[in-house]
Amino acid sequence: MKYHVITLGCQMNLSDSERVISVLDEAGYEWTDNEEEAGLIGILACSVRQKAIDKVYSRIHKWNKWKDHKNLVTFISGCILPNDHEKFLKLFDITFQMKDLPKLPEMISRYGVTTPAQLKIGIDPHNENIERFWNVKPSYQSNYEAFIPIQNGCDKFCSFCAVPYTRGREVSRPSKDILAELALLVAQGFKSITLLGQNVNSYGLDKKGEEVTFPELLRQIGEMGKRLKKEFWVYFTSPHPRDMTDEVIEVIAQYPVLAKQIHLPMQSGDDKVLIRMNRKHNMGKYRDIVHSIRRLIPEATLFTDIIVGFTGETEEQFENTRRAMEEFKFNMSYTAMYSPRPGATSHRWDDDVSQDEKKRRLHVLTEELRKYNVPYNKSLVDKTLRVLVRGADRKEGYLSSLTEGKLIVRFASNNKDLIGQFADVKVVSASDFSLEGELVKVKEAVTQ
């Protein structure tokens, strides 16, 4: 695939774009001077000058129109003001901060785009070399947040996704290696650790009888948490509803180190769309899981993924998705407008929902999410929440943090030493998608 990057603004952005190009070249993408030839277009933006921002809007509107007749993935990074960033979230496929640049190929691959290097050599469908990747000592970008790959590949064959063809079969990493890496990270002081996999809760299914199951792996992590007597939160993403059992939810409820935040991709709230998506679950199954979560872990936050405008999605079917959002009251939804991915089954189907209609549906769901987040967030006012401080907030003089449920809480402080620390923050006000609080205390709790 060819790519094109446009750089606006100062030398700093030029320097950034050189690094972006380096990462994309290494991933096997091929530079083109002609943006019309590109399947991947990025822009290093500059919010400092209105003219530069006007150029961004002009370009992205043009590129989004191109999506009506070609496959195109767009990204934006650089110097972006918070207001612009919010708007760009709706316009670009990918927005990222430069510190996350190493993850750019991964972000692109989430859009089902395989790298040219992969296309050339084909894929290793059995992921026989995956152990080498797992055994690479990672250079962590943070000293308090880390990811542990536990599973790779996908056997689910959702019709909108090319991952089974690009990532190969589901392969589970040996649990002893996962536990060893986790223990090491905890010993080094990491506090937020995410178990990663394309279908993370399918863990162990490829090695039945030889490897522990996913709930058993979580149980062993929970027991480790008790033994180590250190405070840390363990997350996992992304699970598939088909393999989400009550046992998984029961184990999460049982152990404090297993974070009370569940990301459960729904994709659509309509059974017929789910069939076309080849999702292997229906709304009855999804509803059962959510009920189990609410019953066993009432404090858990619930995140989801939704695709709007999937091939053939009628207004009525979309309305079922909106109703599902109303019913489940997600704390966060990563909603994407459907676009066909080469290699996926649905790529052969008509992309028959117009771009304008997809945008409208995206907007409706965003408003729906806002509607249910406001009362939820307001219910947290005056409560003291445990948070992990993650860095400077975009509001001057504030730090940004996340609760165990991954809700954003900012509080007034210039003390950078707090970054990477747990703290207690009393919530004083709530907005649509974030909370504001006052620092109560900082401590290293040892209460497993």
Next chain:
Amino acid sequence: MREFKVEIIRYLTDSTYVVRIKRNGFKFQTGQFVMLSPEKLAQQREYSVYSGENDPYIEVLIREVKDGDTSKRLKLLHPGDKLKLDGPFGFFNFHPDKFTGDLFLFVATGTGISPFHSFIRTFPKLNYHLIHGVRYGHEAYEHDDFAKDRITLCTSGDSSGDFEGRVTDYVTLQKLNPDTNCFLCGNSEMITEMFDILTAKGVPVSNIYSEVYF
């Protein structure tokens, strides 16, 4: 991924054929699919197993796709040639004991008949009715393998079938016991339309199982 030797290729129509390969101890559950590719092609495609769990060979039913590299290349294979097979995969696997009730309705379009052929090869005493939709009568792939009173051929492009029209038209006209376990395999339009038809007839969503082919 393992290599298997082709035993026979049976050409059912100009574009549809069955590839039989040596079993070589390969295990699967009826209804599952495998991924196949000719020896020197990296691209794999998924095909439901056409043969039964107890057959001494594995068969897959393949329709040549106009722009499909894999199906074109597989068609050119000869006995003794090798192909690469990966699997089994999928969740359309079938065992009559897994279901409440013993009424089974199978609805297929085109090569979507493949898993049902495997079901019947594996469980020949099953109480089923198969509705197979094709455009023309000559696409009634190996219907002799099914009991005559248990299969209905729907043809939308000629009148040579038991019913002239689409499978959805046919099922719309039929009475149906809501306790029937309904299995759908084939193109997504048929499956989504049939979903509406079946639920309107009182079949609960939990009794509808589907495998989307294209």
